[in-house]
Amino acid sequence: MAEVKLHGAWFSPFYQRVKWTLKLKGIPYEYIEEDLSNKTPQLLQYNTIHKKIPVLVHGGKPICESMNIVQYIDEIWPHNSLLPDDPYERSVARFWVTFAEDKVVSIFWKTLRTSGEEQEKAFEESLEMLRIVEEQCLGEKKFLGGDNINIVDIALGSVAYWLGIIAEISEFKLFEKFPLLNAWIKNFEEVPVIKKNLAARDEIIAFIKGRKALRSS
Structure with missing residues (x-):
């Protein structure tokens, strides 16, 4: 499986959405805690527009915006789907x-x-x-x-x-x-x-x- 990394901040409700989704699906990932007053160069590189968390990096490709990430995860790993079948x-x-x-x-x-x-x-x-x-x-x-x-x-x-x-x-x-x-x-x-x-x-x-x-x- 391609490497999965998650840039977030422990307190963020938007980071929590992504964390829960990964945990619900049992997807292993590397977590990078961001100091929002001193963001990592990687975060600024991955989210060049908004420069904010969360950012999921899957196989070297960044996905931004929490619910966009959640839907991406649900499509890539469709087991335990978060969307109804109908x-x-x-x-x-x-x-x-x-x-x-x-x-x-x-x-x-x-x-x-x-x-x-x-x-x-x-x-x-x-x-x-x-x-x-x-x-x-x-x-x-x-x-x-x-x-x-x-x-x-x-x-x-x-x-x-x-x-x-x-x-x-x-x-x-x-x-x-x-x-x-x-x-x-x-x-x-x-x-x-x-x-x-x-x-x-x-x-x-x-x-x-x-x-x-x-x-x-």
Whole structure:
């Protein structure tokens, strides 16, 4: 098998997506931890446009953008597929991945980069996005993918984990307003591969508080 390398940063929810996918499929890889304030020449060479993580390098060829990487992995190693067999169901899954990227990720960045009234407004905006996901994507299912996790769980699970931590730090009741989503998050985090490879909650809390302290100094 061609060599697989992954450039990431331990705290990144976008790196986590790729890590989970590789672990779910049992693909061995070399991990390169990036210092985002002093990125390696290799990362800058592989991602010349955005210069950001994650980057997967497969057989010397770089693949960028987290969900693009996830879909690439799923195509190259089709066992334990993250997409449904049915063409219509695949299109539905891709729709929700796009929704996650276009809507939920933007809200995540707002909550992370703001504070006070501005952050509270961002959390309020997130409520509508979460309501849509709960009512129209999750419903009564155990996972967004049905009985098992799929690509939609990967796309939203990483961001939901961070959103929950940011809300906890800010004392904003977020997922408590959505019992089905709250149950999904707990189910998702208990999947053995996910549980074993989640970034530690206390370390993320310390990381976020450190960022806030730097911004306010």
